[in-house]
Amino acid sequence: MMQQEEIDQLLQKYHKGTCTATEIAFLESWYGQWNKDIPIALTAEELHEDLLSIKEMTTTLQPEIKHKKLKQGLLVAASLFLILSTGLYFYIHVKNKSAYNLALHDVKPGSNKAIVTLANGQKLNLNNLKGGIVIEDSELTYNDGTPVIPAQKGTEQSEPLTVSTPKGGQYQITLSDGTRVWLNAASSLKFPSTFSRLKERLVELSGEAYFEVKYDAKQPFRVKTPTQIAEDLGTAFNINSYSDESYTKTTLVEGSMQVQSLKDNQVRKPLVLKPSQQASINAAGLINISQVNTNEAIGWKNENFIFDGEDLKSAMRKISRWYNVEIVYESNANSNLILEGLVSRKSNLSEVLKWIETVGNVHFEIKERRVIVTE
Structure with a gap:
């Protein structure tokens, strides 16, 4: 149940000018509810002044009325605030409880947040003011060129790296071959620091990511999840492989790719996807291919x-x-x-x-x- 302190908090925020648009809309809606039967015409400026006066009136009950035509309305406002069991209380709890609660306890959207785990186990929090990281010649930098860690000369061998996002986080990764990866919230991507001298470009995904792959027939690019291996054939695609989802979904946006189940006991050839097709794999490893709206699948990447x-x-x-x-x-x-x-x-x-x-x-x-x- 909403307490008087919460009402007081909202009025204080309005007085300080820190209300969100939603909170202001609520106050204006409330004001209009009790003011609708009072024959007072208010300008936007007068409404603003009226609302600012409510907090002072409820504490002193002796406000200085600068506009005589607002006097009647302000006294009604003070009364409504002081007797929550009647008009204001009824309005908040019965008519607009949900809107007020959502405004008062709001949560901001996610942002750029991630952790990179180095080969030696060291974990580094990536800068949330940056949009992504770039791996090139075993050097790790942000996408504006500033270093994540100082370059280590003479390091040419491939070492495993993992980028993980928490809930409420996202990050972009440019791999050493130029492939770009957008990592959604609560996800992780494990990959080698360089693909040099490797027969294939294999990365491991948990969660969701969108890939724009640099195609190389001599060194195929493959994404492994707990249920499948997806191979690029010149591709932009999205893979959703969260553990709390019933299916692993691979959606081809452009190009071509093939998908093979890792859990199907029967040996089957990889299935080839065409643009706008989605492969859904269930817990048993069975694959279903369907036509989908790719905009829906990659909507998260486009914010x-x-x-x-x-x-x-x-x-x-x-x-x-x-x-x-x-x-x-x-x-x-x-x-x-x-x-x-x-x-x-x-x-x-x-x-x-x-x-x-x-x-x-x-x-x-x-x-x-x-x-x-x-x-």
């Missing part, structure tokens, strides 16, 4: 959530990873909801959740870093 007939629980798993929150479903939650549409991954969590609320009969509350899904 969007794109839902194309996706069920609520699948969408909430994506939201959980990107905003680093836990999802809790109450028994009456409408988990069968199907989502269609686009919302920016740059948005705060509250904006994404409010967008989902407009789609169907579902509501959300945020408590610390938990999102509670209810009817």
Whole structure:
């Protein structure tokens, strides 16, 4: 249940000018609710001054009224604040509890965050002000040329490196062969520091990544996950291989590639994908190929959530990873909801959740870093 201290906190934020757009919209909506039957015409400037005065009135009850035509409205505002059991309390708890809760306990979107693990086990936090790293001639630099670690002369042998992103993190990697990789949240990529003198370019993925591969027939590029090996044939593709998903999904955006199951007991030839095709592999290793909307599959890489007939629980798993929150479903939650549409991954969590609320009969509350899904 919302406490008076929370209302007080929001009014203090407004007074200091630190309210978010969502919080300001809530206050203006509340103001309009009780002001709609009072014959007072307010300009935008007067409304702003009126709201700024509410906090002072609730503590002193002796405000200095500069605009006589606002006096009646301000007294009503003070009364509403002091008797939460009536108008304001009813409005917040019955009419706008969800919107206020989401605004008050909002969570910012994920950002560039990752850790690189060197061959000797040393872990380095990558700079979150940088967009990615580049591996070239066994040297590790950021994509603006500044060093991650000082270059070690004479080091030409291949050594294993691992880049891992936490929940709420993403990072870009340019491998030594020029292949570019975008790593989504809660993911990791293990790769050699150089592909020189190796028969193949083999990398290992956990989680999700988008690849733009430099094709070389003499040195094939392969991505290994727990369920499959995907081989580039001149390709841009996305692989989703999270452990909490039922399927490993490989989506070909352009070029050509082949996919082979690692868990199917029967020896089968690799299946070749064409652009806009997706290979889904279940826990038993069975592969299904279908035509898909590639924009949906790589929406995250383009800073969007794109839902194309996706069920609520699948969408909430994506939201959980990107905003680093836990999802809790109450028994009456409408988990069968199907989502269609686009919302920016740059948005705060509250904006994404409010967008989902407009789609169907579902509501959300945020408590610390938990999102509670209810009817």
